[in-house]
Amino acid sequence: MEHLPTPPDEPPEPPGTATVTATVDEHGIVTGWSEGARRLLGYEPSQIIGRPAARLLADDTGEAARRAAGHQAAGKDQWKGTVVLRHQDGRRLEQHLLAYRRTPTGGAAAEWRLLCAVTSPPPHPESRPPGTPGAPGERGQQEEPAGPRELKEWAFAQSPCILAVFGTDLRLIAANTGMERALSLTEAEMRGLRMVDIAPHPVSEEIQARMRRVLQDGEPRWSEAFLPAARAGCADGPESGRPVSLTALRDGAGRLRGVCLTAYQGHEERPEGEQRVLLPDEAGAAAGTSPDIARTAQELTDAAVPRLADFAALDLLPARGEEAGAGAVAGPVTLRRAAVRSVLEKGPESPVAVGNSSTYPALSPVAECLAKGRGALYEMTGPALARWTGEDPEAAWIRERGTHSLMVVPLRTRGTTLGAALFGRHHNPAPFTRQDLQLAEELTARAALGIHNARHYTREHTTTMTLQRSLLPQALPDQAALEIASRYLPADTLAGVSGDWFDVIPLSGARVALVVGDVVGHGIRASATMGRLRTAVRTLADVDLPPDELLTHLDDLVIHLSADEATTEGAAEGAAGIGVTCLYAVYDPVTRCCTHARAGHPPPAVVTPDAAAHLLDTPAGPPLGLGGLPFEATETELPEGSLLALYTDGLLEPRDHDIDEALDKMLAALVRPAHTLDTVCDRVLTATLTHRPDDDIALLIARTHALSAxxxxxxxxxxxxxxxxxxxxxxxxxxxxxxxxxxxxxxxxxxxxxxxxxxxxxxxxxxxxxxxxxxxxxxxxxxxxxxxxxxxxxxxxxxxxxxxxxxxxxxxxxxxxxxxxxxxxxxxxxxxxxxxxxxx
The missing domain is CATH 3.30.565.10 (Histidine kinase-like ATPase, C-terminal domain)
Structure with missing residues (x-):
């Protein structure tokens, strides 16, 4: 399989063309706002991010659109429809929208991505004066995109099966009924969008990268990746699992005018010389889909046995081999068994169990294939296999089990060797063929990519966790105003670490500040941003700013961080800034007064000594980073012995019940008597969570003390x-x-x-x-x-x-x-x- 490098940035928008994108979280709050959206509706990102998306809908259409969206999107990951949007100046704009529910890399909290294409027809080439780009007769100038009718005629005349025609700007111009049926979208709904917008999927990114190369050199391309099916309930439809070809479309003068995407019915339709064995069924498509190394390795062996082989084993080099960028591996090699599968009921043929290591001599088929960097077939009567089984005691099982045919395939991806896969036959009398080797190589390539990604994810997750732990308080400070216990629970490992944090800061006059905050997103970026904000809060607290003033200064800081990030990463489409929420409270043991303010954060909960539980009436300020909006602080007198609970929203957003139910469970857990605050923390988490959360949780519980007169x-x-x-x-x-x-x-x-x-x-x-x-x-x-x-x-x-x-x-x-x-x-x-x- 050919592996493409990371696709470069999208080409600049042609005149008259724009892709409008926005992202909305599961609660209907806008989290992303592109430049195209700003041009379409007139709102700056700071004016709309963090606000309800419903404010963009016209008054008389908003409720109808919400009902239609709720009906269509229930249980699905895709929605489409026409809505009437309101421009900032009050104008009404009727626009067709596509919406995809997606989970960011690492399994973070899901969000909806809204798209539409805004285009205006380009002027006809004949209407341009000579000498201008695109004028008739001018050579070397960028050609104007041909009309949709012309491209559709050429495409349907030159290519069979599922068809889609893309212009030189990689935007869809035409699609046939097969394409519409495969993606559950009409041509009108897809027109003007790129492949990565029509079907958000890593495969689409690869296909789009190949399109760009077709336009560069005019050579056709084959994609070993399958055309991604629509996510709206048809993932196993008849159009699933079709390799894609990309063909350059030329006009009568031989000039490149677009790309035709073709998905074939099967391998028999490929031209001579391009025949390639396809997977026997859907089982092979699962190989390499998990971010877990052990599961990915097992998926490979499960897909191979018994469909391809009677025995399959996957052995991996140490991870440092990948980190060093190793290519081919020469000499004796020591590999660790990652997965094994056999048709034998009593267990696998090889005595090497999963997790154990085995050393292969330099002249063994495994070492030879790793040195050459390509797979090979071996027969029992051949000299290579006979020499290995005769000289290496660890290979005696091959002869003892009656193995007559063996395949060894290196696990390689992106120029790196990760290990080797062994496939053997002893129950099936037919020897392996070249087509079997091609299928094994295809399966192994998928598994190699999955293992590479899993190792990359593991390293990044470990780095992020280390960074997160180093930035959170290592120990709570020594003070007597509050008795404190805390918990930090990372999200599900697929979601990755986010930017939740808490802090306890002693202040002058025996007072203590409590802080809980949340940076939107997951990964190193969110953790690093959290560390900068936590440092800023401690600095601002050190000068004894009131809670409302502290949040105002923190708001300015987030705005500056967002601007710096946009400058560093470029004004790319979809840049949405940094989303941050924060709650800051100061308790004075002399007056028993708690002063608190919040910025887009859930209010604190209080349980008084008489077991009365309620949420503090903290004015709801906007999330940090919007700018220009005030924050308000409130003072509350707390009886001595009161419980004060600060938390992040991950505690209230489990998958199996709503926020009100989670609040009730949290307050009920806080009311129950307990000898220690650690017990209270554990009860709260046990009551509100039934499984590992989708988002990080920071929980801070304090019992108030008072200084006697x-x-x-x-x-x-x-x-x-x-x-x-x-x-x-x-x-x-x-x-x-x-x-x-x-x-x-x-x-x-x-x-x-x-x-x-x-x-x-x-x-x-x-x-x-x-x-x-x-x-x-x-x-x-x-x-x-x-x-x-x-x-x-x-x-x-x-x-x-x-x-x-x-x-x-x-x-x-x-x-x-x-x-x-x-x-x-x-x-x-x-x-x-x-x-x-x-x-x-």
Whole structure:
């Protein structure tokens, strides 16, 4: 089988032609918006991504279209119909749409891809003035596409069977009834679309790449891949499983004007010299379809036995051979048995079991075929097989079982040797033929490609998982405001790791921030984006931004990341930016107040000590990355001992029940009494999930604690410099009460500097507050000025400017946080003296 390189980017759209594409998730939210869609309806990606797709439908047609779509798409992966769309300026546009339900690479959450072709007829060549591209008589200029009628006449005159005619821009111009029947689409519905849009499938990408080569050199092409059947319920129809030929179409002057796609009824219709053995039935088509290496290997042996051979085994080289880009393999080789199948009821002939290794000598048929890079037939009477079975004890089974004919085929794909397949006959008296070898090579090529892809997926999945784990919190921080437990559950291995994350961030004043977020998509890109956003959140939290302001800054960051990504990847059609949701909450154990805001994320759940469970009324902000839309924060007072649950939407979107049912199960699990929060986490996951989820799940559960009144002391101070001394005395007396007299010296200096700063540069009222929190002592001075103090290094002749420098040297941490009424400057010390209040 010929293997094509990755197809290059699509050619630029010809004048007057555009493919309009958009993607919509299973909840009806737009997740992708192409340049063609922007030109058709006038909406910028930032105006429509993250919004309901229903807003694009005209008022009087939207409900009818939704009912029709629901009726046609129920249980199917394809929908087609005519809808009336609304332009941004209010105009109504009637457009025929094709919709395919697809699962992204790796089995991520499904989405719908909507397509339509918007074309305008090109001017007739005779209408162009001489000297312009496409004008009659001009040589070397790009020819204008011939009319659909002319191309259809040429195609139907030159090719049989299933027919489709594509122009020089690779867009379908005409199709016969066989093509319509094979794909369950009419010619009108396919016209103007490329093959990869008509039948989204890797085979279509290969066919389209071959079309491009036909247009380059005019030579016909055969595709060993079968024409992909329509996904709407006819995958096993009579048109399935037909190899494809591609023929250049020329006009009377011999100029290339298009490509004719032909799918034949069977191999007997191929020209002489192109005969090739087809698979005996559909069983062979399954080989190489799984992303699991062991399953792919077993699919090959299952397809070969008993249809082709009485015994089949697949042996693989170590993965490092592929990573090194090995071609042919010379010398003795050690292979690991990956799969085996036999017609014998008592087990396979070979004593080498699956998972064990075997070494083949340099003169063995296996080593020779790997060195030459091609398959071979061997008879028991031949010298090669006789020498191998006579000299190698591990090959004695061939003679003992009466094997009379053997085939060895290397597993090769993309210039890489992965291993070898052995096929033997002892029950079937007929020896293997060249046609049998061709069939074995075809089966082996499919399995090799599947194993190559599976290894690539495994490496990428491992890399992504490693990256994801390194970016998530390795351990929860030590703080006393909240008791916390967490869970991170990756999606089904086919879907791949996504960008879900959580975080716990200690803040000033004994407060704690809880964060849960979700980056749309799977793989390394989503994980890397998640890591950048988690770092940004921690940076913004470190400057004590309120939740709504923090989300606003994070929104700007996502917009910049999307712009950078678009610049790096080019303004390719379908570029949709980055979709991110986030929930940010701050809990204060002094006031028992939780301040929370969300951006397109599910609201947190709360269970109070009296077992009352509900969702917090957090205003629903838009997903991050849209820009220009505000976020709103809400404060909620929580009784001590309340449970607070933050989670990502993967927890609420299982396959077997709806979101409301999942919410009820989650709240019921949260209400049940438990000794530990780890038990609560496990109960929530057990209650809401019946199988491995399609999307990652991040779950964060916290039980609130409150600081008792005797751990907090505060004093209102007049804006008079004379009050500094009494403030120091208040601090010293309070430390004596707490039994922390060893900290008095440093605390007096810190209080003196902070109070002096507030009196000189702040605005009244001024308040001094001290918090004794575990092994931490916090001193805070608040005033109503919004001016932020900055530390600077005083020069030798300056009389001031050393206050904050002194505070920074004496305290472990210090900073400023802004409040709705002003600011608070704080300093934090770590106590070395044992806490006499411990256990009180």
């Amino acid at each position: 005797d751990r907090v002391a505060s004093w209102d101070l007049p804006p008079d410099p004379a009050v500094v001394a009494p403030a120091r005395q208040h601090a010293t007396d309070q430390l004596t009460t707490w039994g922390l007299t060893r900290a008095a010296f440093i605390t007096e200096l810190v209080v003196s500097e902070l109070v002096t700063n507030a009196i000189r540069y702040g605005k009244p009222p001024i308040q001094l507050r001290m918090i004794h929190h575990n092994t931490t002592l916090i001193c805070e001075v608040s005033d109503t000025s919004s001016t932020t103090p900055h530390m600077r290094r005083a020069r030798s002749h300056d009389e001031g400017g050393r206050g904050l420098l002194l505070v920074a040297q004496l305290a472990d941490h210090w900073g400023t946080r802004h409040t709705p009424t002003g600011k608070t400057v704080w300093a934090e010390q770590t106590l070395t003296t044992p806490d006499p209040w411990a256990g009180a």
